[in-house]
Amino acid sequence: MKKLFLYILCIAIFQPINAQKPETLTSSEIYFKMEQLNVLASALYIAAHPDDENTHLITYLTHHEKAYTEYLSLTRGNGGQNLISNELGTDLGVIRTNELWNARKIDGGKQFFSTADDFGFSKHPREAFEKWNKASLLEQMVYLIRKEQPDVIINRFDHRTEGTTHGHHTASAQLSKEAFALAQDDSYKITSDEKLNIWNPKRLFFNASWFFFGSKQAFEKADKSKYIPLNIGVFYNQLGKNNQEIASLSRSQHQSQGFGDLSSRGEQIDYVELIDGMPLSSSNLFEGIDTSWNRIEGGKNIEPLVQQLLEEYDFKDPAKSIEQLTKIYTEIEKLPETIWKTRKQNEVKELIKNCAGLFLDFTTDVPCSIPNTPVVIQAEIANRSSHNVILKDVTVNSQKIMINKPLMDQGVFYGDFNTRFTRDDLTDFKFIDTFYDFKNQFNQNNGNEIGLEINGIYISFPVQIQYHYKDVAKGEIYKPFNVVPKVSVQFKQSVYISNSNQNLVIDLMLTNYSNATVNGELLLLNQAQKEVYKTAISLKRNEKNKEICIQKTIADGIYQVHFKEVGNTFANEVKWISYDHIPETFYLKPAQTKIVNFDNSKLKKQRIGYIMGAGDEIPQVLENVGYQVDFINLETLKDGELSQYETIIVGIRAFNTEKALAEKKRFLFDYAQNGGTVIVQYQTDANLQTEGIAPYSIKIGKTRVTDENAEVQFVNSGAAVLNEPFKITSQNFTNWVHEQGLYYAEEFADEFKPVLSSHDFDKKNTNGALIMAAYGKGYYVYTGLSFFRQLPVGNMGALELFVNLIELKK
16 A cells, blocks of 8 residues: 655655645635736745745745745754754754745745755855765755756855855855756766756846845945846735735744844845846846746647636636636646646646635544554535535545545535554654755655546645644644654753762653553663663553653763564654744654763852853753752842852853843842852844943954864963863863854953964964953853853863853852
């Protein structure tokens, strides 16, 4: 039997899966979509990260130009920071991917990703290409161009400006320029079973913007003679919105990056520069390109049919257009196979569905199911037009059931269908790690469909299975339906700190997603897969987050946990990513942890106060070390209350995210003056809630050291922070991940003393990574070193330095 795997792969991974009640467009929105039928233009927008795209221009292309528009983000943004939680790395990549799908759903574009990993900020494309497989990325871009056949390609970044922006940015533009030429080169071969002909995109543009000039004022004064102006301040009457309003909604989906946007109205000019291809004499990016039906053999017969459709459209009764739409669908079916035949048939199918007011719904009354367990899929299919429709068949989990039921005016079909999913049907988020994964983005196979006969024409509509229920406060709720493994196993911490010859307490959590009791064994394995602990476990039906505590003396290393029952082994955590603004999804995360040894006998302080900012995992690490860590509520904090702590730590971006610090920062200054130690981790130079983040002047810059292996030199090797309680040497800066530091102090008062200096390969030395000032009886510290990345992965060198900062005392 054909499995559901391909459907899930396509829908759950590569398309926006915002669960929602099936909706139909208004009559004005339908007409707006109809106008697109006579436009056969396409554009490809290329950048590096999920938040790099110009939603204003993408909206303009999809809405004003009616062009089929795609956005290729080379990465998923997993190397950035997160303003809505402390989830970083892989988790952040899943969040930003879903945010991008949300954005495209609003601005009308289509979304794709490459295999490039966002390993963090880089200053030069050379750094990017050292870690990326340039040849593979070029092959992916050429594949995309030949497969999707864009008429024009637009780069967000300038391929000529190495070293002036993020290295990923420049690299994306350089790759695009090379791919633009290679896509037309018959000698360039792609590793693929498909027969893809060369494709000649007609133009390659660079999308210029004010931020490339430093400020809007500088851009206004700049010479723009080489740029092509586009007035994107278009008002769309049928939608009741202008271009900027739609684009701002799209841009505001990037919540994890903090890119909520204001809408605007009136004229707005965007600029592009022609980099390669056909010359241009106007602001029409598709000038001289045949974007009519004439570009398809036999297509000239379609255009007058569409024109007739538009002229005869009845805004009061869109169903009157169904007959003409089915005629257009039939005529398109006669055309030779091309990408435009597929695209336009899909557009016509959606128009038929909306004109008929079709309600097509597959739901379950359970949020998830495990493999090989019966699931009831409820179908609701309604024809809300006066047009006769016949429900021919229903396909659930690739199993087709013949129905042959007429759905007359306002006719509704209800039916329950039993199915079982298999292990191949798990709906976990799939990452694009290989060229095969990349190509799967273009496969639109569906295992859940509803087949209808309309005007004698058979049309099949893909339908997503969703979890449907009533919330007594919110009413009708739709959420994604998921197929999950039976058992999830996880360590509560990704790193455990152990002390020599002492029992280590390891906390585990197990979840049983099945409706039956599960009995098995829990195994703790070392890196050599040798069993170091075993115990029998019983999980009740649907038991969530059962805590298991192991106390054992255990050596340093990487450990895995397995749950074994007869015939099955479960070695993954079902890691849920759940936020209100994106669909709930999960990925399978190997259940493993790192155990490292740390001598906490040298610690003198006990109680630490922590002011959380944008979110990080340092407090958990410090508790593992042996400190008591209390989170400080700034809203209720009163004068003098900080005195109960021996050190105060300010989390990353706290001065950017916590408004209360504008007033309560004086408590920090007083605390240090009275003998306490304040450690302020990196803050950004933009959107500070208050000007002064320290008792002495300090200016945060954009300086960072992206090379995590950059050599470190000590300004004063005799300083206490480098010697007590741990001796800090260059070895403490080995095995760092992602970066060495970011947002260093660029300028600072003489009272601040730098501790160390380092630099990237093509930059001058910088000493703003860690600066300390004696203030009254205590210390005030600012550091851009990326402790928030190093400590959660168990980097002992970074931990020793951080502990030395905590233990500072005059």
